[in-house]
Amino acid sequence: MTINSTTxxxxxxxxxxxEAMEQTWGKSLDEWVKxxxxxxxxxxxxxxxxxxxxxxxxxxxxxxxxxxxxxxxDISTIAQLIIQLEEKIEKLDERLDTxxxxxxxxxxxxxxxx
Numbered sequence: 001m002t003i004n005s006t007t008x009x010x011x012x013x014x015x016x017x018x019e020a021m022e023q024t025w026g027k028s029l030d031e032w033v034k035x036x037x038x039x040x041x042x043x044x045x046x047x048x049x050x051x052x053x054x055x056x057x058x059x060x061x062x063x064x065x066x067x068x069x070x071x072x073x074d075i076s077t078i079a080q081l082i083i084q085l086e087e088k089i090e091k092l093d094e095r096l097d098t099x100x101x102x103x104x105x106x107x108x109x110x111x112x113x114x
Contacts (some may be wrong), residue, residue, distance in 0.1 A: 032038055064071045070078075 061071055063069075
């Protein structure tokens with residue numbers, strides 16, 4: 001069975017079209033990216049992004065505050081306070097152990113031998 005080379009092949013047509021467009025548009029886009037206009041355009045997009053991001057963040061924080069829902073900062077603050085509290089408890093525990101052991105040793109030394 002032989003395959004006719006004149007058979008319609010949509011994949012090959014698509015691939016040829018893609019390669020031709022990629023060469024043409026690739027060169028055009030490469031030249032455009034190197035222009036001052038592109039740099040200015042990207043700068044404006046970044047300004048817009050940061051402006052909208054900041055407004056979005058303020059809006060979300062306001063909604064959370066109005067609905068008594070803790071924000072990420074609130075949870076982070078509570079986590080830090082819990083860590084500080086745990087450290088204080090550990091220090092008190094160590095101090096208590098040291099002092100209790102010292103008191104026990106003192107009491108044992110005052111007891112008459114068996």
